[in-house]
Amino acid sequence: MIEYSEFVRLSRSNDSDERGHAAHLAALVFLDHNGPADEHAALYAALISFLDDPSVKVRAALAYGLLHSLDAPRPIMIALLQDSPIISRAILQYSPILIDADLLGCVRKGDQSIWLAIAQRSKLSPRIAAELIARQDRNITEHVVRRADVSVDSELLVELARSQGQDAKMRGALLSRPDLPAPARLILVQRVTEALRELRLVRGALAPDRLVRLLRDGSDTALSSIGENEACQQRRDFVQGLVGSSQLNSRILLHAVVTGHVMFFASCIAELAEVSREKVFTLLESGSRAALWALFMRAGISADLGKVLVQLVLYARTADLADDITARHYVVTALTEELINDHDGVIPPALEETFAYLSEQNIALARKAARGVMRAFAETTHLAMALPPAAREPMLELPAA
Structure with a gap:
């Protein structure tokens, strides 16, 4: 510490560096002071006097001394907030004294540098985050969205996914958020699908x-996976949105069962049939063929598709469709053969889409199952047919230290 006379000399010096040193010392002493009230008042008056110093370096030194403290005098911090840009940006970014009412005015009247300073605060309220996003500055919006610690309203996230989901960086920022609502995630999956479809590298590698x-x-699997997660969390909004927007069709229902997303399938049937999920679970687990038929009819599913779903559910009870590719292949193959036999090879128009889906899945699952079988065979066989080990270049050996 320095003596009072030395402090007075520094504060009256013609050298702005010395006056800045005095201002910084006064700020630190004020924050640590626990003595008489008159001393505290004198220190407060000294801080006020430094606000009128003509040098920005002196005022910046004062701000630096008070910047991170909750005990900093609010009137002084508000005065510094209206100072030169370099000082005001530091106050906006670091001062815990500022409340939302202070920040809102700065967001609405400021420029990108002001928005960035506020976006970098250690804590941002949902209100300020929404106000920053409302500025429609791409960089600021992405910065706010990438902050998982900042709460953003779910409807706003859905709107961002809808309006800016075509931008790859924004998609990445949104998808990295753990609180991203299911409708927004589905929109982003659709945007990714569109981007892949138009990507020249992808189009050139695969037949149309x-x-x-x-x-x-892939889109169907993503949709049912999102729905499965929402169903496990006992949230109905996602399925209700699918039903309300007519995005729920027979292909999605079939795919949900085939991929083992039974919770999502049950939620869809419960929503369509307007019965409780508990009752649907009970029927799917142990209901008779007639009970399952009645449930699907109540859900508004056609009679032909209802028969297919009944048989698919009965098969699913005996197989682990969620993790076992071979079991999926077996179920789809058996169901396809039953359809052919039941209709003597003439698939009715009402089931053409269902049959086409099962045929597609049969091919895809056959390929996956075959890869798994060949890998297992190659790893376990001791016959001459065993695959030779992959040729590898010798690893570089470094000398001991």
Whole structure:
């Protein structure tokens, strides 16, 4: 510490560096002071006097001394907030004294540098985050969205996914958020599908028909996976949105069962049939063929598709469709053969789409199952047919230290 006379000399010096040193010392002493009230008042008056110093370096030194403290005098911090840009940006970014009412005015009247300073605060309220996003500055919006510690309203996230989901960086920022709502995640999956479809590298590597099938199958799997997660969390909004927007069709229902997303399938049937999920679970687990038929009819599913779903559910009870590719292949193959036998090879128009889906899945699952079988065979066989080990270049050996 320095003596009072030395402090007075520094504060009256013609050298702005010395006056800045005095201002910084006064700020630190004020924050640590626990003595008489008159001393505290004198220190407060000294801080006020430094606000009128003509040198920005002196005022910046004062701000630096008070910047991170909750005990800093609010009137002084507000005065510094209206100072030169370099000082005001530091106050906006670091001072815990500022409340939302202070920040809102700065967001609405400021420029990109002001928005960035506020976006970098250690804590941002949902209100300020929404106000920053409302500035429609791409960089600021991405910065706010990438902050998982900042709460953003779910409806705003859905709107961002809808309006800016075509931008790859924004998609990445949104998808990295753990609180991203399911409708927004589904929109982003659709944007990714569109981007892949138009990507020259992808289009050149696959035949058009196969590309369409792969992208459609991937989209269906993503949708049912999102729905499965929402169903496990006992949230109904996602399925209600699918039903309300007519995005729920027979292909999605079939795909949900085939991929083992039974919770999502049950939620869809419960929503369509307007019955409780508990009752649907009970029927799917142990209901008779007639009870399952009645449930699907109540859900508004056609009679032909209802028969297929009944048989698919009965098969699913005896197989682990969620993790076992071979079991999926077996179930789809058995169901396809039953359809052919039941209709003597003449598939009715009402089931043409269902039959086409099962045929696609049969091919895709056969390929996956075959890869798994060949890998297992190659790893376990001791016959001459065993695959030779992969040729590897010798690893570089470094001398001991």
